[in-house]
Amino acid sequence: MERKNIFWDHIKANRWPYVIGFALLSISSMLQLIIPWLLGRFTDSLQIGGLTYGQAVNFAVWMASAGLGIAFFRSASRIYMFRLSRQLEMRVRGELFAHWEKLSAQYFNNRRIGDLMSHAISDVGVIREVTMQGYYNVMEALFLIVVSVTAMVSFVNPWLTLLTMLPLPLLSLLAYRFNKQIMQQSADMQAAISDLTSRVQEFTAGIRVIKAFVQEQAVRKLFAQDNQHAVNMNRRFVRSNSLFGALSAGIVGFSFLVSVVVGGIMVLKDVITLGEFVAFNTYLSLLMGPIENLGKVVNLLQRGKASELRLLEIFNTQPDIVDDVIAKPEIDRIHGDIEIRNLTFAYPEAKRPALRDISLTIPKGSSLAIVGRVGSGKSTLVHLLVRLYNPPRGTVFIDGHDIHEIPLKTLRGQIGIVPQDQFLFSSTIRDNIGFDPKPYSDEQVAEAAKIAQVYDNIVEFPHQFDTPLGERGISLSGGQRQRVSIARAVIKKPSVLIFDDSLSAVDTITEDRILEGLKSVMNQRTTIIIGHRISSVQHADRIIVMDEGRIVEQGNHEQLLALNGIYADMYHKQLLDQEAERQDVKTRRQGSSVLLQGGTGA
Known part of the structure; x- marks a missing residue:
């Protein structure tokens, strides 16, 4: 099912915790309204000269109590709601990792590691910031705007309130103007971070090659280019963000100007008292902070939207290797009787098939060796056996079952594979x-x-x-x-053992020892050995030679030598190399023995 919204899903799943968090924030906001009212009363009492020492102490106690209440409930609401954002971060990152595990190898073939890391760290971090700072500031601003404006209208003067609030709708127009620009620049900034992360990952993974070819300066130049590009994208975003913030502050400042000018005139004309004027401006001060934060929230929400779209693209990528609709859950074990019928397979977007008309039978407990030139399709064949890629239906069978009928957990749990890498x-x-x-x-x-x-x-x-x-x-x-x-x-x-060119990095003597040790393991197990060395495959029950995706020769070792074809040619060439290698190893061991004996004699 397609996933459409990360934020809304989070709110729906945590609606009651958010209600509690909003209630705590509301109490804090209500307490903030007490202070302007107290300041107004205090100013009026001071102006008329009726303020006693006891009244001043009472005002101080009430303000201190309100301040402590504000601090407590504000802290409680922040802790409560920020904890929800951390839970979202952990959950989204966990879901992202779990979803990646479901995707096929083909997906990762077309993605850079740096991009994946950027999604898991940077994009998820932005999602957290939106739910942490964004939601909190929006809730606080909406509540304070409503109650502050209500207090300003009720306790001071509705006309002064209206005139002061008139410039504020311009913030909405300003946000709309910067909306798409900030969102696009945020996406560009995240993409630049991905490029930079990919460059660092490639550098660390290939450091030995870089040093061997003395390419430090060239790589440093490429890194500098990506680094500068990331800085440029960040500067674009910061410029837009700063301009938006400056214009927002200008609109808020104009509201203060209206308040001071118009309110001062009203005080002089006795329309409102000096205490009401002080209270009004204190209300306005409380109001302006959240309103300014709304401007920052707009930018944050646009960044969050860009990151959300990037993450949703991943979540909505459906895995192409899953249990087939014809899968039979009752199949919980395989025994290793393999049959391949007229298999032709091409990788996605490939111009020609990697395998052509492959027909093969591998009885349970037998061994099959596959040899051939590089790119002949050897590894592709075993990748299809474990369904790293999907073979066409009706082409690959295990124990008489179409491979699509076998659950992936059973199939891969019963096959042991030693990959090339x-x-x-x-x-x-x-x-x-x-x-x-x-x-x-x-x-x-x-x-x-x-x-x-x-x-x-x-x-x-x-x-x-x-x-x-x-x-x-x-x-x-x-x-x-x-x-x-x-x-x-x-x-x-496992029931099936696959060795994909897994002895290429050892010498021939170690290879002989490994093969000897594997005899007990291979007994009664279906074994497939891919190799370039004839010595590692010659004792298999059956050997096939592949070329350009086809089986061109098959039989046992002796039969293939008698054909005097590709296999025989490989064998005779390698025989000379192996004898030379064995002789070299023996010479070195004998030399070491002589040195040890000489050292003992000394």
């Missing part, structure tokens, strides 16, 4: 291996690390499994990150 979170090694809603014991984490051949590396760290990792696991080597990713998939004990 080996993404690790900036928490501990233990948290990264045990990354699953189900808690794992220390023994299970250690066992998964042993299977992935990373246990020996981990125990050498000062804090072992509690070692904190840097951003994206940067404190580990590429091979260590891959092996921690393998351990993360293995510990789930």
